[in-house]
Amino acid sequence: MSRLQFQLQTTDGRARRGRLTFPRGTVETPAFMPVGTYGSVKGILPEQIRALGAEIILGNTFHLYQRPGLDVIADHGGLHGFARWNGPILTDSGGFQVFSLAHRRKITEQGVTFSSPTDGARVFLGPEESMRIQKVLDSDVVMIFDECTPYPATEPVARTSMELSLRWAQRSRNAHDELGNDAALF
Template identity: 60%
Template sequence: MSETSFTLHGTDGAARTGVIRTPRGEIRTPAFMPVGTAATVKAMLPESVRETGADVLLGNTYHLMLRPGAERVARLGGLHRFMNWDRPILTDSGGFQVMSLAGLRKLTEEGVTFRSHVDGSKHMLSPERSMEIQRLLGSDIVMAFDECPALPAERERVASSMRLSMRWAQRSRDAFGDRPGHMLFGIQQGGLDRELREESAEALRGIGFDGYAVGGLAVGEGQAAMFDCLDFAPGMLPEDKPRYLMGVGKPDDVVGAVKRGIDMMDCVLPTRSGRTGQAFTRRGVVNIKNARHADDPRPLDEHCACPACTGYSRAYLHHVYRSHEMISGMLLSWHNLQYFQDIMEGMRGAIAAGRFGEWEAAFHAGRAEGDIPPL
């Protein structure tokens, strides 16, 4: 099979469940994508990531173009072979990282000139170059190149940025060309403004993409504002294509986004939190560094099937974190990724059964209980 497709299997309110088919395998939606910034999900082996239930990973164009370089990855057989992950990969366009990480950047109609945060070397990223890099990496889902202003921002700044992104979206589409088996997603911008979001969606629909992202959220606006925007933004995008919310988020962000019609998400939170001793559980967040866990023989989460919960006690996890042992970040990252994938699996089943509201109420009730009492 060389083609790609998206099939909706069920809806419950605005929440949707379905499957994205690619030559490298199916992506069950709603899907959470672990982030493999530099061709690795930090502290995890690819087969372990797969064991948690992940169907697709995210790779970062910006980081990979700087190190080890897209041309080098291509010479070594492409990103899938390079990082030993044979399932779908989505690559972002690099736009967000250029805005947030690069030094001395200069934005023009052509693209962005910037200095690498790694070694200060000078680079140019344009829609055409972003498409070329993502082609060299060999990703299955390619993101259009866009600009993303941090919020809050003046309406005029958001509007001009969105219109520039729409011109870049057309150039991305033209440069992507015809690549059977690969998908190109456009990115809706417009901040929190309903009219600007509609203008952006109209431009993207006119160009035509294989999927559509809601961009420019989770950049400092807060959950309430993000949810307000998601109450209308996803519905402006074609119903028969996947909808991707970029860079989200905490467990309740993920559930709230799916409730509002989002099919795909990604976030560094599960692994970043795991490395800092923070675990997400069905009863809320547990800080394993706290002294209360030092003598606790119980598992982190008795309902979780990950190795951290089935093989180790809270006391052990507390000890290895305090001792700065590498296994600490490995076990907690695995647990957090497992928890996020368990949430996605729960939502897929609940939407298919028409019981999403019931599932969501139980999810929030469990987290509101708080952690098990200390011994």
């Protein structure tokens, strides 16, 4: 069962305002989500982020996995301790980074094999690995692993990509549940 609760606050035509409630805090939507690729937002302290009105930050699963690594994050009690952020954190799946490494990757049904941009080592990332990494990060919102479809794309390419992403979404959900992760899965 997810730790996320959503409450619709008001609507205006097709627009809506809501409230996301997590054990670590509340996020009024729509929301600005500063990006802390490696766990912290560059050039600004967590208390300054809060003072600017941000209620949630985004961390990058792939980059955190590569550097500083899961052992370092786990030693800090998860990404919240590492980043010194006591509010909600959303982590992406790593799928976009895999997309951006197009010249170094091989996509299969199982996942993606590619060369690490930091040291050239071979890395495999699939739905189960993405969910395992995000569980260690202890995110409040975790993203399913998907294929980022290139643009422009023909209809057959887009369809094949979407179908693969749907299968990976199911595997992500299964892994998320098997890990006992109670973070919201998106």
